[in-house]
Amino acid sequence: MSFSTLVSDIAFRDAPPGERDSQISHARSQATARSLTSTRATSVSISGDISSQLHAGYSHPLARTWQSERQLTKEMLIYPIFITDNPDEETPIPSLPNQSRRGLNRIVPFLAPLVRKGLRSVMLFGVPLNPTAKDPLGTAADDPSGPVIQAIRLLRSTFPSLYITVDVCLCEYTSHGHCGILCDDGSLNNTQSVERISDVAVAYAMAGAHCVAPSDMNDGRIRAIKLKLIEAGISHQVTLMSYAAKFSGCLYGPFRDAAGSSPSFGDRKCYQLPPGGRGLARRAIVRDVAEGADIIMVKPASTFLDIISDAKELAKDLPIAAYQVSGEYAMIHAGAKAGVFGLKEMAFESTQGILRAGAGIVISYFTPDFLDWLST
Numbered sequence: 001m002s003f004s005t006l007v008s009d010i011a012f013r014d015a016p017p018g019e020r021d022s023q024i025s026h027a028r029s030q031a032t033a034r035s036l037t038s039t040r041a042t043s044v045s046i047s048g049d050i051s052s053q054l055h056a057g058y059s060h061p062l063a064r065t066w067q068s069e070r071q072l073t074k075e076m077l078i079y080p081i082f083i084t085d086n087p088d089e090e091t092p093i094p095s096l097p098n099q100s101r102r103g104l105n106r107i108v109p110f111l112a113p114l115v116r117k118g119l120r121s122v123m124l125f126g127v128p129l130n131p132t133a134k135d136p137l138g139t140a141a142d143d144p145s146g147p148v149i150q151a152i153r154l155l156r157s158t159f160p161s162l163y164i165t166v167d168v169c170l171c172e173y174t175s176h177g178h179c180g181i182l183c184d185d186g187s188l189n190n191t192q193s194v195e196r197i198s199d200v201a202v203a204y205a206m207a208g209a210h211c212v213a214p215s216d217m218n219d220g221r222i223r224a225i226k227l228k229l230i231e232a233g234i235s236h237q238v239t240l241m242s243y244a245a246k247f248s249g250c251l252y253g254p255f256r257d258a259a260g261s262s263p264s265f266g267d268r269k270c271y272q273l274p275p276g277g278r279g280l281a282r283r284a285i286v287r288d289v290a291e292g293a294d295i296i297m298v299k300p301a302s303t304f305l306d307i308i309s310d311a312k313e314l315a316k317d318l319p320i321a322a323y324q325v326s327g328e329y330a331m332i333h334a335g336a337k338a339g340v341f342g343l344k345e346m347a348f349e350s351t352q353g354i355l356r357a358g359a360g361i362v363i364s365y366f367t368p369d370f371l372d373w374l375s376t
C-alpha cells in the first residue's frame with residue numbers, strides 16, 4: 001500500500017476552518033501520526049525516504065514561523081526622517097510616498113504616536129532649504145542652531161527611549177552637492193573631507209546622538225571619527241555605524257528629491273562602489289572593522305543581498321545593518337499600486353530576504369507601517 005492512500009479527511013478534522021483548505025491541498029504528503037495510528041495504520045509499514053518529507057515542518061502557521069532564523073521585530077527598525085530648517089514646514093515628498101520633510105516644530109507631534117507604537121530608533125537627515133545655508137565646505141552641517149543639532153537635543157529630551165542615529169555627510173550642505181570638500185579639478189579632496197566629516201560627526205555626538213553614521217565614503221573616515229570620539233571622551237557612549245558597502249546606482253533618486261542633495265555636476269561613481277564590485281565591498285568592510293566601526297551597513301539592501309551575507313561573514317561579531325533605500329521603497333509602492341502585489345506582503349517579503357542574508361538592523365521608510373503590522 002502506498003503512503004498516500006493512508007491520507008483521509010480524519011487528519012484535518014481538528015484544523016481551524018481557515019487552515020483546512022491549505023492543509024487539504026497538501027494532503028498527499030501530509031499523513032500525520034494521528035491518522036496513522038487512529039485509522040488503519042497498525043498493519044502498515046512505511047517504506048521510502050523519510051528525509052524527503054518536508055511539509056510537516058510548515059503545514060501549520062506557527063511551524064512556518066519557526067523556519068526563519070530571524071523574525072522582524074520593532075527593535076530591528078531604524079526610521080529615516082528628514083528635518084528642514086523651516087520650523088513649521090511639513091512638505092510631502094512626491095517620489096517617496098507617505099514621507100514628508102518636517103521642521104523642528106513638526107517632528108515631536110509626528111513621532112509621538114510612533115514612539116507609543118514601539119518606535120525605537122530614527123536616523124536624522126538635515127535638509128537646509130535656505131539657499132544661503134550651502135557653501136563649498138558644507139559649513140552648515142554642524143551649525144549648532146541648524147536643524148540636525150537642534151533635533152538631536154529636542155528628541156533626546158522629549159523621547160528618553162528613542163535611540164538617535166544621525167547620518168553624517170556634507171552633500172546636503174555643500175553648494176556643489178558632493179559628499180565632501182572638492183579639489184580644483186572637481187574630485188574629492190580626501191584629507192580635507194575626512195577632517196571636516198569627523199568634526200561634524202563629533203559635533204552630532206556631543207549634541208547627544210547615540211549613533212553617528214558617515215555616508216560620505218571618504219577613505220579613512222571611520223578611523224578619524226573614532227579617534228576624535230576618543231579624544232572628546234565620548235567614544236564609550238557613541239556607536240559608529242559605517243556605510244561600509246554603499247553602492248552607486250539609480251536607487252537614491254527619491255532621497256535626493258527629499259534632501260535636495262543631487263550633485264550640481266558629475267555623479268558619485270568615484271566615491272560610491274560600482275554595483276559589480278563585490279571584492280571592493282569586501283575590502284571596505286574588512287577595512288572599516290579594522291578602523292573601529294561598531295556596526296557595518298550595506299546599502300542598498302535588496303539588490304545587494306550577497307554583500308549583506310559577505311558582511312555577516314567578514315564582520316561576524318558586529319551587528320550588520322541594511323538600508324532599504326528610497327528607490328527600493330518607492331518601487332514597492334509603485335508595484336503595489338500597479339496591482340503586482342500587496343504592499344504589506346511585499347514589504348515583509350523584501351525584509352525577510354534582508355534578514356535571511358544576515359542583517360539584524362533594517363533602516364526602512366516602511367518603519368511606521370511595520371509598527372502597525374507588527375502590532376496586529
Ligand SMILES: NCc1[nH]cc(CCC(=O)O)c1CC(=O)O
Nearest residue numbers: 169171215251252255325326327
Ligand atoms: N550621502 C547622502 C546619502 N545618505 C543616504 C542616502 C540614500 C538614502 C536613500 O536613498 O534612501 C544618500 C544619497 C546618496 O548617497 O546619493
Ligand SMILES: [Zn+2]
Nearest residue numbers: 169170171179
Ligand atoms: Zn553625501
Ligand SMILES: [Zn+2]
Nearest residue numbers: 167168169215
Ligand atoms: Zn549621507
